[in-house]
Amino acid sequence: MLPVSELPGSLDFNVLLMIGGTMGIVQLFIDSRMPERLADQIMNRVPNVRWAAVSLSLFAGLISAFVDNVATVLMVAPVAVAVCRKLKTNPVPFIICIAVSSNLQGAATLVGDTTAIMLGSALHMSFADFFWYHGRPAIFFAVELGAVLSALIIFFLFRREKAPISQSGPLTEVTDYVPTVLLVGTIALLICASFAPESWNLPAETNGILCCAMLAVGLMTSFARQKRPDAVTRPLKAIDFETLVLLVGLFLMIGGITHTGVVGALAALLAKLGGGSVFRMYTIVVWASVLISAFIDNIPYVATMIPVIAGLAAQMGCDPTPLYFGLLSGATLGGNITPIGASANIAAIGILRREGYEVPNSDFFRIGIPFTLSAMIPAYLYIWMVYGI
Amino acid sequence: MIPAAVLFVLTYVLMMTFGKYRPYIALVSGLVYVLTGCCRFRSFPAAWISMCC
Numbered sequence: 001m002l003p004v005s006e007l008p009g010s011l012d013f014n015v016l017l018m019i020g021g022t023m024g025i026v027q028l029f030i031d032s033r034m035p036e037r038l039a040d041q042i043m044n045r046v047p048n049v050r051w052a053a054v055s056l057s058l059f060a061g062l063i064s065a066f067v068d069n070v071a072t073v074l075m076v077a078p079v080a081v082a083v084c085r086k087l088k089t090n091p092v093p094f095i096i097c098i099a100v101s102s103n104l105q106g107a108a109t110l111v112g113d114t115t116a117i118m119l120g121s122a123l124h125m126s127f128a129d130f131f132w133y134h135g136r137p138a139i140f141f142a143v144e145l146g147a148v149l150s151a152l153i154i155f156f157l158f159r160r161e162k163a164p165i166s167q168s169g170p171l172t173e174v175t176d177y178v179p180t181v182l183l184v185g186t187i188a189l190l191i192c193a194s195f196a197p198e199s200w201n202l203p204a205e206t207n208g209i210l211c212c213a214m215l216a217v218g219l220m221t222s223f224a225r226q227k228r229p230d231a232v233t234r235p236l237k238a239i240d241f242e243t244l245v246l247l248v249g250l251f252l253m254i255g256g257i258t259h260t261g262v263v264g265a266l267a268a269l270l271a272k273l274g275g276g277s278v279f280r281m282y283t284i285v286v287w288a289s290v291l292i293s294a295f296i297d298n299i300p301y302v303a304t305m306i307p308v309i310a311g312l313a314a315q316m317g318c319d320p321t322p323l324y325f326g327l328l329s330g331a332t333l334g335g336n337i338t339p340i341g342a343s344a345n346i347a348a349i350g351i352l353r354r355e356g357y358e359v360p361n362s363d364f365f366r367i368g369i370p371f372t373l374s375a376m377i378p379a380y381l382y383i384w385m386v387y388g389i
Numbered sequence: 390m391i392p393a394a395v396l397f398v399l400t401y402v403l404m405m406t407f408g409k410y411r412p413y414i415a416l417v418s419g420l421v422y423v424l425t426g427c428c429r430f431r432s433f434p435a436a437w438i439s440m441c442c
Contacts (some may be wrong), residue, residue: 002419002426246412252419253397256426260393296405300415 002256010255014121015114016247017208020239022111024215025186026067027238028179028222030075035063036172039079044171049087049161053094054154056080057101061147064102065112066187069344072102077351087163092357096367097154099348100336104150104375107332108143110190110207114243115302119328122306124204127190134387139325142382146333146375153374157367178221186214243299250303258307267311278318282326282388285309286380289330290372294337302331322387329379336372339364396421 002010029035042059046052056076064072077095084091106113110120110127119125125133131140174180189210196202203209215235222231257263274281285305292301305327313320335342339349339361349359400418404411 002422004423004426006426007423242412246415249412249415249417249419252422253400253415256419256422257393257397259426261390262394262397265390297411300401300404 002252002259006255006259007252010258011248011251012118012121014205014208015117016244017205018111018117018121018211019114019247020244021208021211021213021215022186023068023071023239024235025179025182025211025218026071027235028176028218029067029183030071031234032174032176032179033172034174034177034180035075036079037174039076040171043079043083043165046165048165049083049089049163050155050158052080052083052165053097053158053161054151056083056094057097057154058147058151060098061101061105064105065108066183069099069102069106069113069342070347073099073344073347073351076102077348081351081355083165087165089161089163090357091355092352092359092363093157093367095348095352096345096359096364097157097371099342099344100368100371101147101150101154102344103332103336103342104147104371105143107328108140111187111211113332114247115298115328115331118299118302119306119324121204121207122310123324126193126195127187127207128195134321136386139328139383142325142329142379142386143375145382146329146379149378150371150375153370157370176222176225178225179218182214182218186211189214246299247303250300254303254307263307264311266308267315270308270312271315274312274316276316278316278322279384279388281312281316282322282384283380285323286326286330286376289327290334290337290376293331293334294341298331298335298342302327305331319387322383325383325387326380329376329383333372333376333379336368336375337365338368341368392425393422 039056039059042055043052046055056079060072060076063075067075073095076098080094080098081091084094107116109130110116110125116130120130123129130138132138190207193202193206193210196206219232219235222235225231254263270281270284273284289301289305306324309320309323309327313323335345339345339359345364352359396418400414403414407414
């Protein structure tokens, strides 16, 4: 069902290398304690609990635009737990807001989330293309529009939390500034790669190679500084090899169903459902993605839908951009509706459980549903108005 | 096309049912696609029939 000759074309090595490289760099970044330092600085500047909740959520979102969602929650949630412990307030809504904000911003940049990396690689999008694509403001702005409106939701949810925050004490000491430089440097290199002229004929795996090269630099400097084997093994162990294995399997499966014509048949069926209307098709893709991602992991779903949308756009003779952007935003935000919709949600609930707090589904829905709608509706309208009309 | 679609749906159901083993289920399924591609899956029934007759 998948000839060996089609195998190299089915495996997206750029995605695999990018994910592996950035995961390792992020672990070095976490180990340096820079995220805690940044969170402490935020806490020293906010007047009360309400602003602490909004600030930590926005900070988690900012980090998540460049760092994996689960890693972001693992970094920022302990800060929120410490703040809530001092103030003797319930940490559950804080942590949920951090998780949903992390999920939202995962679609903002090329490196924000695995699904963004997958889409970027499929469309040969550079880092800069997430900001400006085909001469128009791109998906980054759709996400930020949603972030602004959903921040207002968080502000409203914490409307009764006005207890002042006293000075938190000394700032967390950063153990090593090199990982921060590496993370910023990786992003800078990805931006520079996006401006490389076509005549250079850079390989498709350029972004992945850059990320792995920066990781190699990080490992070498970490080892030179600490002179211990775990300076190298710990960041490497942080690479989620199970996700990489999952992706390899999915790529092979999708190569198989593409080669055998299943994808083409599915695209034809969806085109029929759309009735020839691109707007109807866009609406179906967005809101079906939101609903499906609420219950299943968005990585397999997006991996499957990318070639389906390519076939669908070819059948309908339309620009696939709004469909792809709608897929990414819907699949990213849908995970915020339920506690199981995203790995970051599960990580957040795990942290709360360790602190002795059980999270009823109703508590999650109370935040997740308004957050998702307030972020998704403006993004849905924005993408159509900029790319659909 | 139908066996490919059936295998795909079956894989998804297994991945959702046994979330802990999801990566390995996907990998095995992917390898099945590759092996059947190597061994010309479509000609299996014809090959068996011609062997038996």
